[in-house]
Amino acid sequence: xxxxxxxxxxxxxxxxxxxxxxxxxxxxxxxxxxxxxxxxxxxxxxxxxxxxxxxxxxxxxxxxxxxxxxxxxxxxxxxxxxxxxxxxxxxxxxxxxxxxxxxxxxxxxxxxxxxxxxxxxxxxxxxxxxxxxxxxxxxxxxxxxxxxxxxxxxxxxxxxxxxxxxxxxxxxxxxxxxxxxxxxxxxxxxxxxxxxxxxxxxxxxxxxxxxxxxxxx
Ligand code: AMP
Numbered sequence: 762x763x764x765x766x767x768x769x770x771x772x773x774x775x776x777x778x779x780x781x782x783x784x785x786x787x788x789x790x791x792x793x794x795x796x797x798x799x800x801x802x803x804x805x806x807x808x809x810x811x812x813x814x815x816x817x818x819x820x821x822x823x824x825x826x827x828x829x830x831x832x833x834x835x836x837x838x839x840x841x842x843x844x845x846x847x848x849x850x851x852x853x854x855x856x857x858x859x860x861x862x863x864x865x866x867x868x869x870x871x872x873x874x875x876x877x878x879x880x881x882x883x884x885x886x887x888x889x890x891x892x893x894x895x896x897x898x899x900x901x902x903x904x905x906x907x908x909x910x911x912x913x914x915x916x917x918x919x920x921x922x923x924x925x926x927x928x929x930x931x932x933x934x935x936x937x938x939x940x941x942x943x944x945x946x947x948x949x950x951x952x953x954x955x956x957x958x959x960x961x962x963x964x965x966x967x968x969x970x971x972x973x974x975x976x977x978x
Contacts, residue, residue, distance in 0.1 A: 766831055767908040768923060768945035770952070776913065779885035779899035780806055784813035786897045787853065791881055794850040797843065799824055799868045803856035805914050806885055810855055820845060822871065824864040830922035831909040837863035839871055847877040857912055858886040862893030869893065886910060909945075920957060921966055923947070924976070931973045934958055 783806075787793060793816050798807025800823040811819040826837040854872055859865050865882060873880055887898035888907060902908075911919045920941075924932070927940045934954040941947040958974045961967045967974040 765944060768831075768911055768919070768941070768947040769908040770911045770916075770947065770949060771913060772951070773913050776805070776809070776885070780809040780813060782899040783883050783885065783897050784810055787814060787881075787883065791853065791879075791896075792851055793853045794818060795820065795845075795847065795852045795877070797822060797852060797854045797868070797872055799854065799856040799864060800841070802858065802912065802915070803854075803884075805912075806857055806883075807855040810853070810883070814853075816853075818850075822868050824868055826861070826864045830919045830926075833861070837861075837867045839867055842871070843875065847872070847875045850877045851879045852877040852881075854880065854882045856882075856884045856895075858888065858910060859884045859891040859893055859895055859898070860888045860907075862891030865891075865895065866893040911947075916952070917957065917960070920949075921961060928976060929978075931970070931975050932958075933972050933974065 793814050795818040796807050796811050796816050798804045798821045800821045804821060807819060820843055822843060823840040824837050825840055826834060828834040852872060854869055856865050865884065869882055881896040883897040884895045885898065886900050886902055887895055888902045888904065890904045923941060923945060924937055927944050938949055938954050941949055958967060962969050965977060967976055
């Protein structure tokens, strides 16, 4: 494999803990009226925070930055806007992770231009190299510990991409599990790989031949 990098499977228990940490920090210091989740990665954390912080005004903006898993598309781009008056509102912008920080920076500046009363930002994970430092985060990740974090809402997309980086042809579920460990130090023992690969077949990503799965290019 040309580009080796580490990938880590994130559990729902991690999400629960990280969002809990953020919500308690926010609750102690900021009276939030409106939450804006950055789609797609920030949608679930934003929804959980809207529950934990008792905030019913939940909106979203969409940014695009990373295309294929762990590969950047270029500059972060704002894809959707907000159609709501934020004047007089305390707004919290939420994403899953600030890695380069470009997506959060872009979304933050855009929301700022809508002139809320006060604007703050939160992510579950914050990589130390990020050019944007959120007001609230749960975990600080040093650059040395950088990994591609496979969030529970992105498992199929990420596995599909990682498998294609490791294989070009024919595989079975056991080989996939071994290769993910070998190439990305990724432990997928909590997943049912056979079932996932069968789901890839349903969506035309792979074809099944006996016990083998053949990657559709
Ligand atoms: P960035 O603009 O680099 O801060 O990241 C934009 C988005 O890409 C994040 O909100 C995530 O959804 C995704 N992303 C970036 N880096 C990672 C990573 N190391 N692990 C998982 N997702 C990531």
